[in-house]
Amino acid sequence: MQNRPENFDETRLWDAAGEFGISPSAVSYAPVGFGDHHWQLTDDDGRPWFATVFDLDHKEHCGQGAAAALDGLRRAMDTALTLRERDGLRFVVAPVPTKDGSPLVPLDARYALALFPHVPGRSGRFGQRLTDAERDQVLELLAKLHGRTPPQSTPATAVEPTGPHDIRAALDDLGGTWSGGAFAEPARQLLAEHAAKVRARRAEFDALTEEVRGRGAPLVVTHGEPHPGNLILGEDGYRLVDWDTVGLALPERDLSLLSAEPAELARYTELTGRTPDAAALALYRLRWSLLDIAEFTRWFRGAHDRTEDTGTAWLGFTETLDRLARPA
Structure with a gap:
């Protein structure tokens, strides 16, 4: 921050x-x-x-x-x-x-x-696009992680977290004025403009959840956010930081942040024998966006000031709503 x-x-x-x-x-x-x-x-x-x-x-x-x-x-x-x-x-x-x-x-x-x-090395940044070789290096780390017996302390990670419920609460509160701070009312207005699409994507999330849950795939220990912003490249390869999101989940929770295309995850299949599920990849990518919307609306509906961090949050809020508005 x-x-x-x-x-x-x-x-x-x-x-x-x-x-x-x-x-x-x-x-x-x-x-x-x-x-x-x-x-x-x-x-x-x-x-x-x-x-x-x-x-x-x-x-x-x-x-x-x-x-x-x-x-x-x-x-x-x-x-x-x-x-x-x-x-x-x-x-x-x-x-x-x-x-x-x-x-x-x-x-x-x-x-x-x-x-x-x-940890000495070069830090990545969120949104950075990895080369094919770099992505394969990260996939090798994830294959090792997913193959370990989960420690007894590993938190459970629900496919359907509380965040989407917070979105529903925000969508139900669009009729009045939000007065928590500088970004409150602009956030309400922007969410109102995208309300129909957000509701549609929320319904899509529910459908994907039922589809993926019905397949009964085994859970593994996942990092949760292995995007470039949590990678440090040193002389001995990549290191993964920020493990507060670690949890039991489907492998696609991690893989979805590297690609939405199973073909681009071929190195993972080579190492594990498991072909990533396209529906699960879509589920977790949509889950990420919905959780971001939930976090940002919770922030903007509450008391806040205009700071560099709330400015960054506003940018993330607008970008995520724009992403949700694109065809699935």
């Missing part, structure tokens, strides 16, 4: 770092990514670390409410640690455990901290 978290005292990081056995000599905010807040830490020995502060009030995919989100987030981080340490998946950028073995530290009722080793 470009903006620092609300009502957050940065000095908490200095104290909390000690629970990981780290004594910071320098702490600086890193305005990168979207969703979580990040800082760069340097310890007394000059080693760099990457600190992530999670806003539990906005971690609905981990659990509804801050307490449930903290539990779900802890399970996700434990899963990443197990995949790296037990299963030897070195591409998993897992958090550093505390001295007590926990993967994160609650800072207060709203925020929690995880600490990661600094």
Whole structure:
């Protein structure tokens, strides 16, 4: 995020770092990514670390409410640690455990901290198009991940999450004025313009859910968001970051972010013997867009200010609505 978290005292990081056995000599905010807040830490020995502060009030995919989100987030981080340490998946950028073995530290009722080793390399960006060779490299990582026995801590990931229900609530609230902040009323007007198409795509999502669920395909441990923005390319290949979305799901949850065409996922089939399901790919791509709409409308219907982050959210909102309006 470009903006620092609300009502957050940065000095908490200095104290909390000690629970990981780290004594910071320098702490600086890193305005990168979207969703979580990040800082760069340097310890007394000059080693760099990457600190992530999670806003539990906005971690609905981990659990509804801050307490449930903290539990779900802890399970996700434990899963990443197990995949790296037990299963030897070195591409998993897992958090550093505390001295007590926990993967994160609650800072207060709203925020929690995880600490990661600094990973040198070139970061990708969301929306970046991978070459065929690059996509195959990521598919090789996913084939290894999907082939592992899911750790007991792996969160369950519902095909139909709560997000689409939030969309229905927003669509039912288009008759009045939204007054949460600078983007509230523009968001209402734009959603109203696209309401018919959003409802149609929501119905399409329901139909795909029934079709895919009826096939009874086995679930695997998935990352959830293996797009280029969560990839770091180093000398030894790609690393995957941001494991708070890890969960049991169909493989297409991950594969759909690399391509909608099974033919472009041939390397995955070579390694696993499993041909990606076109209907499941379509389901998860549509699921991603609907969850984005749900998150943005929830944000704009609530209290907010005009900031760099809400500006980014507005751009994402308009782009996602435009994408939903295109032919399926």
